[in-house]
Amino acid sequence: MSQINVVPYIDVMLVLLIIFMVTAPMLMQGVKVDLPEATANPVENQDSEPLIVSIDAQGLLYLNLGNEKQVLELATIRERVAAVLRRNKDKPVLIWGDEAVPYGQVVTVMVELQQAGAPSVGLVTEDPQ
Template sequence: MYNRVRRKKVAEINVVPYIDVMLVLLIIFMVTAPLITQGVKVDLPKADAEPLSKDQKPPLVASVDAEGNYYLAVGTSKNQKLSGEEVASLVKAHLAKAPDTPVVVNGDGAVSYDAVIQLMVLLQKQAGVPSVGLMTDSPEK
């Protein structure tokens, strides 16, 4: 009678639904990424100080937490616990590329005054920072 033409079975995967899912996930991550804040949790002392000007470069933020651990944030980089020598060498390397970058110390309010001063001396002597600023929170009105 009729000769039926047998079709070969296709063993290919339809990837279109996977591409759709990936695009949705990409959009979700793009929207949520700026909302994630990074940094070391410190309780800054309150003071009525002038903020950095908006046209200035983003500062290098050297932090010391309540336990006396050192951290360094450059732009949006993640904070990692560092030794004093590592902080000094990283700051020195960054200032070699961009010498007009401001450097500020972000010290927890509960940390000893000595730990903040030691970090400032480390930045000035070993890293060659000409001036170091101190970060504060604005007082509640």
């Protein structure tokens, strides 16, 4: 009786698994901001990649669609987020706000995102260690 030797297939699968585990964190790109530290429960895993609005220390806004290094106006971000949410209502929306940005500016962005159709807007923080 002939049998299939599956050991080479398992080796290939493990190598691919390691490659995906190493490259997956690199796929999350954005603008470098110093996130505030807070202890909070993580959000449950989402199947789709979230929309991320970044606010740097100078208060400039960025969106992780298209050219991520391009500074955008708040009205432009609202239009683009609304267009994406019309196609996918369950897409999570997050804000990466630098800790040097005034709280009022973050709230203004949150309100605009909710008016664009985001049912909830999450704030990203660093875990203090």
